[in-house]
Amino acid sequence: MKKLIIIALLALGLQSTAQTKYSEKVAATVDKIWPDSLPIGSRTKWSYDMGVVLKGLESLWMRTGNVAYYNSIKNRMDYFVQNDGTIKGYEAEEYNIDHVNNGKLVLMLYRITGADKYKKAAMHLRDQLRTHPRTNEGGFWHKKIYTNQMWLDGLYMGAPFYAEYAMLFHEDTAFNDIANQFIWMEKHARDPKTGLLYHAWDESKQQQWANKTTGTSPHFWARAMGWYADALVDALDYFPATHPKRKDLIAILNRLVNAIEKQQDPTTGLWYDVMNYNGPGKEKNYFEASASSQFVYAVAKGVRKGYLPPTKLTIAKKGYDGIVKRFIKEENGQTNLHGTVKVSGLGGKPYRDGSFTYYMSEDVIVNDAKGVGAFLLAAGEMEQLPTQSIGKGKTVLLDRWFNSEKKKDAGDEMSYWHYTWEERSHGGYYTLGTIFERYGANLKSLDVTPTASNLSKASVYVMVDPDHIRDNPKPNYVTATDVTTIRNWVNAGGVLVIMANDSNNCDLPHLNLLANKFGINFTNNSLNMVKNDTYSQGEVLPGVNNPVFKTTKKMFLKELSELTVKAPAKALVTKDNAVIIAVAKYGKGTVFAVGDPWVYNEYIDNRKLLPADFENYKAAEDLVKWLLQQAVKK
Secondary structure, eight states, rough: HHHHHEEEEHHHHHHHHHHHHHHHHHHHHHHHHHHHTSOOSSSSOOOOHHHHHHHHHHHHHHHHHHHHHHHHHHHHHHBBBBBBBBBTOOOOGOBGGGGGGTHHHHHHHHHHOHHHHHHHHHHHHHHHHHHBBOOSSOOSBTTTTTTTTEEEHHHHHHHHHHHHHHTTOOOHHHHHHHHHHHHHHHHHHOTTOOOOOOOOEEETOOOOSSOOOOBBSSEEEEHHHHHHHHHHHTTTTTTOTTTTTHHHHHHHHHHHHHHHHHSSSSTOOOOOOTTTTOOOGGGGGOOHHHHHHHHHHHHHHHTTSSOOOGGGGHHHHHHHHHHHHHHEETTTTEEEOOEEESSSBBBBBBBBBBOOOHHHHEESSSSSSHHHHHHHHHHHHTTTTTHTTTTTOOOEEESSSOOEEEEETTTSSSSEEESSSTTTSTOOOOOHHHHHHTTTTTEEEOOOOOOOOHTOOOOOOEEEEEOOOOOOSOOOOOOOHHHHHHHHHHHHHHHEEEEOTTTTSOOHHHHHHGGGGGGGEEEEEOOOOOHHHHOOOOOOOEEEETSSOOOOEEEEESEEEEEEEEETEEEEEEEEEEEEEEEEEETTTTEESSOOOOHHHHHHSSSSSSOOOHHHHHHHHHHHHHHHHHHHOO
């Protein structure tokens, strides 16, 4: 009996470890050692390592709905970004590509708030790249003071920002330039024997550290390759799906991952600071935390996004386990990350010669910002693994035909807005999209009328707030043909989500041609007409044992259309005998209907400060999980 108890306790201990959210624990350490009224790193310089940590906090915000992470990002960035768009401590004439890295957070804040100061600040950083010194081929120098040199680090600092900016401002030709940065870097820095990339390349071959034949530095520094790998998976987020060089970047990522896989220590799952080194003093080499975290992030994200084969996930799992066992320590009431080398570079004063002895001379410290940021990103990917199987292979298709409102975007072009995956402002579905992706689903949009063909690969089809003439001078109303197409698709197993709006803000008559086929009718009776901040007027209780909202106790919905239902539809959520949400089983498929687009950013990313007992983010998680469980792979 005693033996059984011990086994049970061990099992509970393992389960507890698996469920520990190390990302949240390390983020709490960040706020303790770097209070969120202050920047991370230097208080006077626009420092790139702050951006690494803040991208980790952004990931946490999207995965938890905890607005404290967003506030921490905004407070720190606002320390530097002034009201006129100038950036305190930033000197463009230094032509230091490290300075561009924080632009990712500037763009995030611009996309969310629309504030002009962030747009202007992003433009300053983009302008640096317009005149940044380059090699003869066109590769960005790492810094003005490092003439003729490309470093692996520079790809992380510049390329993801450059790609997101190009996407937002429609600089389509920039994607060739971005791709070429990766292509040229690999061409010059890749070792044909191991597939690893040297830390840097000197086009002039004049540096003391440079090989006089190839121009490469002497060794394979792990964190440099980590920067490069992470840059690839992050820049690909913004690369056009049809761009001819997208496949080249994915091929580079696969070659690099194959190379670092061979360097992973089979016992610990970690990577040495200097990789593939077997020379004098090799016993001084050590496992390094930031590079190991970077590789875990790149591999896990690469697999999740479909850039890498699923079999490569074992690399990330072994690596993450090793990081947690060796580097994460509970000390003095906080969770610390050990084992990060403070810095490693080449040239400069005093001169860094790129020798193994040099790399071993740099300090290894606790809670270095670069390591902490890399760990937060790695943990963010690994903590998504348990939910990925639910939506794996399933596509969620968002309608942009019946709801096809457009307005001028950041690049002064007419673009879709209002309940779109890409939109990060209050009215977008960006946060909802991240939840679907966390549960393993793929996101697509449909900009044309639905047909049997374009619905055939969708597992879930989401229709939101169809236009009436006040939204769109030429609305695409639901037609009888559309009804037949969508009904047949549901009957064959599709999952249809209809989120309307109150009658003043949505075309209900044509939408009801479709909804009525499933026993659902959107009425002109508008409910929960919340006045100012009287949030209690928007209270909706899903009730205990709700089959969809299994963990949600209280939700906020306002200005919605009351539903009436008949077979096969059933009321799912009611308020004062009025139907708020309904579901229907139709053939092999499922329909979910609610009279408001209520899971948009404003009410689930929690920047809208609802009282704490409203659980809209949790409700969105419950809904996403349920929808994907009803859906089949297509």
